[in-house]
Amino acid sequence: MKASETATTKATSTPENDVTTLKKETSYHIANTPELAQLPELPNGCEAVAATMLLNWAGLWVTKQQVADALPKGEMPYVNDDGAFIGSNPEKVFVGDPYDAGYGIYHAPMAETLNQLLPERIVDMSGSTFEQLLKTIQSGTPVMVWATEQMDAPFLELEWQDEEDQLVEWYQPEHALLLTGWDDAYAYMNDPMTGKEEAYDIAEFRSVWESMGSQAITVK
Structure with missing residues (x-):
């Protein structure tokens, strides 16, 4: 099923020649996507909650706690006996604890975890273009994305x-959300921090999403 599409035409005029033109505005929105909040149970579990919303939409009933528990986990950064600052890598595990002190997890280990929960249906589309991301929504499928809180x-x-001994760079305020729609001005996402769908400037979302590595996971 494709996302619902609405198209309107808006009359605009140019001051120079007062010629009226028509601009088509198109929007896509996936209805009935689950809306879940990470608080209070998972203060650092936005990825688990965004993933849970995607799985629930795909027909797998699983709780956000079950997804959080299934994630591979590693240590928060700390200074070892040799004075080195070391810790686990979000490209391999969840750094810390989604229930307590933690940073997060990136697309590869998340996709691996989700594939265990929903075999042969998980698509890691990280590295795709922004246009491919929008086309996935247009086809009627939501996408888990990595961005930042409030698109800061x-x-x-x-x-x-x-x-x-690999260098880990952690960017804040890292945040995962479920992309559910878009139009000319806004990207619409179910935000684990608020527990509801939010609208964010689409150009700002694109900039942040690409800065965070163009990470995205969907289902087929």
Whole structure:
């Protein structure tokens, strides 16, 4: 089923020649997507909640706590006996604890976890273009995306080394959401922080999504 589409024409005139033109405005929206909040149970579990909304939409009844429990987890950054600042890598595990102190998890280990819960239906479309992201919504399928809270510009908060001596760069305020629609001005997302659908400036969303690595997971 495709997303519902609405198209309107809006008359505009140019002051120079007073010629009226018609501009088509199109919007796509996926109805009846679950709306879940991460608070109070999962203060750092936005990824688990966004993923739960995607799984519930796909027909798998699972709770946000079950998804959070299924995630692979690793240690928060700390200073070891040699004075080195080390910790786990969000490209492999959830850094910390979604129920307590934690940072988060990126697309690859999240997709692997979701594939265990919903085998052969998970699509990791990270690295896709923004146009491909919007076309997925247009086809009627929501997408879990990595962005920031309120679409604030991401900033580098911490750097550390993982167990394999790889540099980890953590950008804040990292946030995962479920993309459910878009139009000429806004991207619509079920936001785990508020527990409801929010509208964010689509250009700002694109900039933040691409800055956070163009990470996205959907279902087929």
